[in-house]
Amino acid sequence: MKGINMIQLAKELGLSVSTVSKALGDSHEISASTKKRVNELAKKYNYKPNPFASNLRKKKGKQIAIIIPDIVNNFFALAVDGIEHVTMAKNYDTFIYLTHESLEREKALLEHLENGLISGLIISVSSGREGYGHFQEFYENTKLPMVFFDRVPDLLQFPKVISNNYESTFDATARLIKAGCKRPIFFSTQEPLFTNMERIRGFQAALSSAGLLFSEDMIVKCSYDMDQNYSALRKIFLSKKRPDGVFASIEKFAISLYQVCKDLEVNIPRDVKVIGMNNLRTAALLSPSLSTVSQPSFNMGKEAATLLLKMIEKKTYAAANDIIVLKNELTIRESLHA
Amino acid sequence: MKGINMIQLAKELGLSVSTVSKALGDSHEISASTKKRVNELAKKYNYKPNPFASNLRKKKGKQIAIIIPDIVNNFFALAVDGIEHVTMAKNYDTFIYLTHESLEREKALLEHLENGLISGLIISVSSGREGYGHFQEFYENTKLPMVFFDRVPDLLQFPKVISNNYESTFDATARLIKAGCKRPIFFSTQEPLFTNMERIRGFQAALSSAGLLFSEDMIVKCSYDMDQNYSALRKIFLSKKRPDGVFASIEKFAISLYQVCKDLEVNIPRDVKVIGMNNLRTAALLSPSLSTVSQPSFNMGKEAATLLLKMIEKKTYAAANDIIVLKNELTIRESLHA
DNA sequence: GTGAAAGCGCTAACAG
DNA sequence: CTGTTAGCGCTTTCAC
Secondary structure (H helix, E strand, O other), rough: OOOOOOOOOOOHHHOOHHHHHHOOOOOOOOOOOHHHHHHHHHHHHHOOOHHHHHHHHHHHHOEEEEEEOOOOHHHHHHHHHHHHHHHOOOOOOOEEEEEEOOOHHHHHHHHHOOOOOOOOOOOOOOOOOOHHHHHHHHHHHHHOEEEEEOOOOOOOOEEEEEHHHHHHHEEEEEHHOOOOOOOOOEEEOHHHHHHHHHHHHHHHHHHHHHHOOOOHHHHHOOOOOOOHHHHHHHHHOOOOOOOOEEEEEEHHHHHHHHHHHHOOOOOOOOOOOOOOOOOOHHHHHOOOOEEEEEEHHHHHHHHHHHHHHHHOOOOOOHHHHEEEEOOOEEEHHHHHHH | OOOOOHHHHHHHOOOOOOHHHHHHOOOOOHHHHHHHHHOOOOOOOOOOOOOHHHHHHOOOOOOOEEEEOOOOOHHHHHHHHHHHHHHHOOOOEEEEEEEEOOHHHHHHHHHHHHHOOOEEEEEEEOOOOOHHHHHHHHEEEEOOEEEEEEEOHHHHOOOEEEEEEHHHHHHHHHHHHOOOOOOOEEEOOOOOOOOOOOHHHHHHHHHHHOOOOHHHHHHEEOOOOHHHHHHHHHHHHOOOOOOEEEOOOHHHHHHHHHHHHHOOOOOOOOOOOOEEEEEOOHHHHHHOOOOEEOOOHHHHHHHHHHHHHHHHHHOOOOHHHOOOEEEOOEEHHHHHHO
C-alpha cells in the first residue's frame, strides 16, 4: 500500500511509464479512455507522485517560503494567514522561517535556501543595519522570484507590498497635536527600517505642519525585549521632561507603555495621549481603549502571495518594480480624548 | 555561478562523484586531506547539495509540517514559535498549514502530505466531529512520525503534548465560586474536542465539589465567528437568567464577552466575574484586567518538536504512547474580584 | 582511501 | 496516441 510508484502503475496497466505520466498530467496527447483507466487505478492504489522525483526532474516545485521576524505579533500572524490563504488555494506548500530580528539568522536562512528547495520567497526584513546585500546576493545566485512586504528594502529593485505609513502617521500625529499635545514622542525600532523611517517622516511633517519644533529626543528607540523596554519607558516618564503624547510604532511598544503608565499612575489620556500602530483585537478593550493605526495585514499577505505566485508561474513578467500600497486605518478611541 | 553540482565539483577536483559525496558527508572512509580539498572548493563555488536529489535517493528529507487550526491566535502563534525554535536549531525546514477549523481542509491536507514531502508531522486538531479516522489512515499509509499537541485525538495511540486542562479549569472555577458566583457558565467550542471536554469536566467537578448544581445550559457553545458570537452572548446577557460568572475556554470568547458587557453596561466583575483561557499579553491591560488561565504554549511547541525530531531520527523508539503534560498557569486579576 | 555503476521516481524529447 | 530513452543530482553498494 505504501509507496506505489509510476512504474508499478504502468506495469499493471500494460502501459509505458511515460504514457502514465502524461495521462496523470492530463496531457492532450493521451486518449480520454487511457486517462480514465490510469486515473482510476491511481486512485485505487492511492498513488501520489513523488514530489522529490518530479521536482528534481523539472528543476522546480510548488514550495515557497515565508521569512518574517516574528510570528507572535498580530501583524505577522495575519499576514501569514493571508499568504496561506492564497498558497493553499493554489496548492503550494509554504515553509515558514522566523528570524527573531536577527540579521545573522536572516543571512543564514537565505544561504540555506540557495539549495533550491523553494521556487519563491516572501520576506519581511529583520533589520537594515548592514544594508541588504544578502538579498541581492541571494537573487543573483538563484534568480528566484521574491516579494517583500511591510518591512521592505527600499533601495532594492524587488516587488513590494506596503501600506501608506507616511500618510497614516502624519494623520495620527496631527490628531495627537489637535488633541492638545505639545511634545509628542515617537516610539521607534532601533533598526533603520524603511517602514519606520516613513513613519518618522510622517511624524516630523505633522509636527512641522502644525508649527511645532522637532527635536531628536522625540524619537525614542525601543527594544524588542519587553523588560528592557519597560525600564527605558519608565525612566522617560519619571523624568521632568515628560512627553504629553506618544505614537507607538510597534505592537509591543504600546503594551509596554500601558504597563508603565499603569504602574506610575500616569493617566492616559489626561497626562499623555496615545496612538499605537497595531492590529490587536483587544485595542478597544484596553483601559483606556487604545487609539490605533492598523495595517491591512491580511490583505498585504494576500497581495504578496498573489504576486509571487504570478511571478513563479510567469503569468507576469518583470514585476520587479511593482509596489503595491494599501491603506492603513486610523481608529480614534479613549486614549486620545482631549 | 548558479547551480553548480557534484559532478562539476568532482571533475575540477579530479575525483569521482562518490568520493566527493562521501567527503561532503564527512564519511570516515575519506582522508582528511581530500575532505579538506573538497570542502574548500565547495565553499568557493558556493555549492549546495540539491535537496530533491538527495531526498529522492535517501527516501527522506529534513522537512516537517505543522497543521494547526489558526495562526491568528496567540496560543498557536506561540506554539509555532516554540516548534520553529527547535526545528531551526536542527536544520529542519518547517511547512505550515492552517485548517481554519475545517475538517475537510484537514483531510485534504493529510491526503496531500501522503506524497512523501515530509518526514514528520505536528498537529493540533481542528475538530472531532467525525472522529479521527483520517489521522489513523494517514499513519497506516505513511508510517510517518506524528506528534499531536493541545487539541489531541484522545482515543488514538500517538504521542501527545498537552496541558493540565482538567485541573486548571477546576481551580479556576473554584475561584469563580469562591468569589461568589452561584451560576457560572462555561463558554465552549462547538466541536467535541478533547481539550474542551477536559475543561468541561473540570468545570463540573468544581461545581459539584462546591455543592452547586450543574445544568446543561451552563455550557454555552460559542462560534469562532466573532459577530455570531457577539449576538449569541448578547442574547444571554439580556435574558433574565443572566449568569454571574464565566469561564471562557478560548481566547476569542473572552474578547467577545468583554465587548458585549461593555455595550450592555454589564459590569465586570460586579455583575459577572470572568476568567479567560488565553495567552494574550494584553490581558492585564484590559478594563477590567482579565483573570486568565494561560497555557505554556511556547514550551508545548518545543516539546512537541523535540519529540518529533527524536522519533524521526530514531533516537527513541515506540514513543507512540508518550503523553507529555505541562502545567497551565492561573492568574487572578480584577475581573474576578469579589 | 577511492572509483564505477546502479538507480531513487519522475519528465520530456524524440520516434514510431 | 503510445513507447523508448536519457537523464535530473545525489547516495550507496561493491570493487579495487
